[in-house]
Amino acid sequence: MPDSADPRPLSERPLEELVACPECDLLMHRQPVEEEHKACCPRCGYEIIVHRAHMERRALALVLTALMLYVPANFLPIMKLNLLGQTTQDTIWSGVLGLYHSGMDGVAVLVFLCSMVIPLLKLLCQLVVLLCIRWQVMQGLGLYLYRLYHHMREWGMLEVYLMGILVSIVKLIDMADLHLGIGLACFIGLLLSQVWLEVTMSPHQVWDSLDAGGHASESA
Ligand SMILES: [Zn+2]
Numbered sequence: 001m002p003d004s005a006d007p008r009p010l011s012e013r014p015l016e017e018l019v020a021c022p023e024c025d026l027l028m029h030r031q032p033v034e035e036e037h038k039a040c041c042p043r044c045g046y047e048i049i050v051h052r053a054h055m056e057r058r059a060l061a062l063v064l065t066a067l068m069l070y071v072p073a074n075f076l077p078i079m080k081l082n083l084l085g086q087t088t089q090d091t092i093w094s095g096v097l098g099l100y101h102s103g104m105d106g107v108a109v110l111v112f113l114c115s116m117v118i119p120l121l122k123l124l125c126q127l128v129v130l131l132c133i134r135w136q137v138m139q140g141l142g143l144y145l146y147r148l149y150h151h152m153r154e155w156g157m158l159e160v161y162l163m164g165i166l167v168s169i170v171k172l173i174d175m176a177d178l179h180l181g182i183g184l185a186c187f188i189g190l191l192l193s194q195v196w197l198e199v200t201m202s203p204h205q206v207w208d209s210l211d212a213g214g215h216a217s218e219s220a
Pocket residue numbers: 021022023024025026041042043044045046
């Protein structure tokens with residue numbers, strides 16, 4: 001991010017004109033970034049600001065796609081297993097119940113939280129935040145939910161769950177007659193739309209849109 005031609009030192013500039021690199025703490029003058037452009041830290045190369053065109057509309061489409069995939073991904077069969085004449089169908093929900101009934105209550109609760117509850121809460125937070133930005137209403141609630149979303153980010157572990165499913169498929173494929181279910185396709189779709197949503201929903205644009213009212217009143 002090149003520095004401005006403005007000769008004032010950083011200490012004399014208002015806070016909203018400054019930006020700090022989250023990676024190496026370098027303080028810089030904040031430059032306007034054009035659509036589909038990004039600003040990177042000149043010291044460590046971290047992507048500080050990225051401006052996505054039509055961010056809310058694209059992110060809303062992705063969050064709705066992810067929410068529509070959520071139910072089939074969790075409740076439709078991930079795989080159908082035929083072993084010694086016995087056929088079983090497994091879903092993510094039946095996996096949680098199976099852990100619970102085999103006495104691993106703690107693991108069942110952890111899997112339930114990290115693979116079902118937190119991913120759903122994250123998506124609902126993102127949906128409400130995007131609607132607050134779109135309709136310019138309840139921005140205080142939007143700020144609160146976006147902060148909450150950042151706290152939950154590390155706890156949604158769909159990738160880990162997918163890795164577990166892939167490992168079990170590789171292990172079981174030689175031992176039993178294995179058929180992959182529609183639930184697995186929905187689960188992969190859910191994971192991909194979540195990753196795409198995270199890339200599309202530029203944090204700086206979200207914070208700026210939610211905080212626009214607050215900044216206006218502060219600088220007045
Ligand atoms: Zn940096």
